[in-house]
């Protein structure tokens with residue numbers, strides 16, 4: 122039987138200074154998942170020389186074709202570069218000629234984008250959002266600057282330009298974590314942003330380090346000519362047909378643009394991507410949060426509530442401060458996640474198990490718990506002490522040394538962190554702290 126608690130990466134010689142588990146999961150597994158589901162595997166008709174979105178998605182009209190210097194909204198927005206792409210959207214850097222600033226245009230298919238637009242309009246226009254306009258967390262949540270129809274099938278959301286995510290920035294630091302003072306400040310800002318969303322009756326529904334981006338105020342405010350020279354010439358890749366024929370479909374652009382990312386400023390974050398957000402009184406049936414940060418009620422098919430965000434916040438706190446994922450098993454599927462959660466916070470409520478099918482129930486009851494208290498697990502993760510984390514496996518799987526992060530927090534600070542995390546990582550959603558209570562945690566008082 123596969124031992125899900127034995128990190129399978131250990132026999133591999135790793136010379137990286139970053140956390141191997143994190144790097145492996147984020148890069149190799151996500152690339153594998155993307156490849157496995159990529160339509161390019163099914164039927165390839167087009168190729169493109171730059172690493173960018175799948176050109177076939179244009180052919181299927183998932184993306185709207187955009188070229189550099191395209192203009193939108195009667196000439197108000199002029200496209201300068203590309204910022205990225207997601208499953209249903211491409212995101213472009215544009216000059217807002219009315220406000221003389223630079224913005225992000227998220228051009229998204231209406232089949233999925235109307236929901237995100239509704240939530241963002243709620244945050245901009247609803248009476249409850251107006252009542253919270255002075256909330257200190259508002260500035261830490263992405264704001265809708267403008268929106269308009271691009272075509273009958275696509276919307277455009279105009280957003281602030283933002284920098285890299287806290288997760289990708291953390292990977293640049295020794296030990297895969299942000300410096301302590303930034304980690305504390307970032308988690309405080311996320312908690313404030315969550316409190317603002319909570320008061321506006323909105324749950325984010327997909328909170329993880331990849332959706333918390335650093336703000337990029339310098340880029341937003343940069344004068345047009347300076348920005349253009351700063352950006353240089355965008356790298357383009359011609360879209361070609363594999364059979365050598367001419368591009369016949371007007372929905373497929375002539376070229377794709379290699380996206381440009383900005384580091385952003387380490388002082389301020391934005392909670393981004395409200396594509397999975399929901400109003401408190403209309404929770405969804407399922408979550409799309411990465412499995413290793415998904416609340417256990419979603420894994421156990423229990424009803425969802427706004428408290429799923431508080432579980433994700435617990436995972437985010439753990440990960441941002443330690444540089445290690447709360448769920449460490451390499452293939453973080455539903456099973457390994459359920460099993461690993463049990464080893465840190467004990468078995469799930471009996472009525473959750475009772476509601477599962479026989480096979481699932483048997484498997485849950487069979488799990489050999491490793492039983493390591495959350496507080497100890499958190500400290501070992503903070504110390505990046507792999508030898509102690511894997512205990513009995515040590516002889517079988519010799520550990521390669523890699524450069525660890527500096528220890529910056531005192532014992533008392535780690536006590537406060539541990540208390541805060543344990544107030545979020547509980548099975549019963551009703552026992553998790555609200556953002557309001559979270560903000561009173563001594564962890565944030567430093």
Ligand SMILES: Nc1ncnc2c1ncn2[C@@H]1O[C@H](COP(=O)(O)OP(=O)(O)OP(=O)(O)O)[C@@H](O)[C@H]1O
Nearest residue numbers: 204205206207208209210212225280281282283396
């Ligand atoms: N406001 C922004 N400023 C800068 N870059 C952005 C901004 N919004 C999105 N991006 C970039 O574009 C990429 C895709 O955006 P986003 O994730 O919002 O699209 P999506 O289709 O909703 O994605 P997914 O399919 O993952 O849900 C992001 O990974 C990020 O790199």
